Amino acid sequence: MEKKNYKIRPAAFNDAERIFSLIKSYPEELLPRSISNISQNIDRFIVCEFKNKIIGTVCWQILPEIGAPRHPSIEIQSLAIEKKHHKGGIGRALINETLKRIKPLHPYQIIALTFSPVFFRKMGFREIPKQQIMHKIYMGCINCSKYNSPFTCPEIAMALTLL
Numbered sequence: 803m804e805k806k807n808y809k810i811r812p813a814a815f816n817d818a819e820r821i822f823s824l825i826k827s828y829p830e831e832l833l834p835r836s837i838s839n840i841s842q843n844i845d846r847f848i849v850c851e852f853k854n855k856i857i858g859t860v861c862w863q864i865l866p867e868i869g870a871p872r873h874p875s876i877e878i879q880s881l882a883i884e885k886k887h888h889k890g891g892i893g894r895a896l897i898n899e900t901l902k903r904i905k906p907l908h909p910y911q912i913i914a915l916t917f918s919p920v921f922f923r924k925m926g927f928r929e930i931p932k933q934q935i936m937h938k939i940y941m942g943c944i945n946c947s948k949y950n951s952p953f954t955c956p957e958i959a960m961a962l963t964l965l
């Protein structure tokens with residue numbers, strides 16, 4: 803698909819239902835999110851619109867730090883492109899827009915837990931041991947009901963260090 807045919811833009815409240823469906827269409831790859839949770843975090847979602855339809859989305863979350871957090875980490879979440887539009891450059895465009903939005907905050911690094919390491923490597927991310935993201939483990943993975951330990955979970959931890 804030619805880049806000029808689609809639009810990358812910030813999400814709005816009325817995109818929440820479609821974002822919900824996109825995330826829900828990848829039960830193996832993505833953590834489920836309720837429409838309410840999406841709406842409450844809508845200011846950190848970006849969408850890709852093609853012919854008046856949302857065909858891709860991504861969002862980010864600032865991870866907690868102890869003490870005075872001058873350069874916290876940010877996690878990329880809920881990255882989903884409609885299947886028939888895969889390999890058309892939309893994933894890259896959504897990540898690039900996310901980086902543009904995040905970089906002015908001067909985070910230390912951007913992380914992702916993913917089953918698509920090849921895609922993230924192409925975006926400049928590198929694999930890291932999960933022990934380096936204990937804040938993420940304690941904040942999210944600790945409540946995971948899919949795997950009994952984050953260290954045996956097959957998702958791969960990846961990071962893009964910005965500082």
Ligand SMILES: CC(C)(COP(=O)(O)OP(=O)(O)OC[C@H]1O[C@@H](n2cnc3c(N)ncnc32)[C@H](O)[C@@H]1OP(=O)(O)O)[C@@H](O)C(=O)NCCC(=O)NCCS
Pocket residue numbers: 828831832879880881882883884887888889890891892893894895914915916917918920921924
């Ligand atoms: C992973 C995902 C977001 C990639 O989106 P996409 O729009 O297909 O990616 P792009 O077309 O922008 O690809 C960018 C590069 O990554 C490569 N790539 C994308 N998906 C790939 C895959 N599954 N395996 C190998 N390479 C892949 C592309 O070939 C392209 O390489 P190039 O720059 O050398 O041409 C998409 O497959 C998806 O929605 N997957 C299901 C949900 C998911 O796994 N999300 C990630 C969870 S963190």
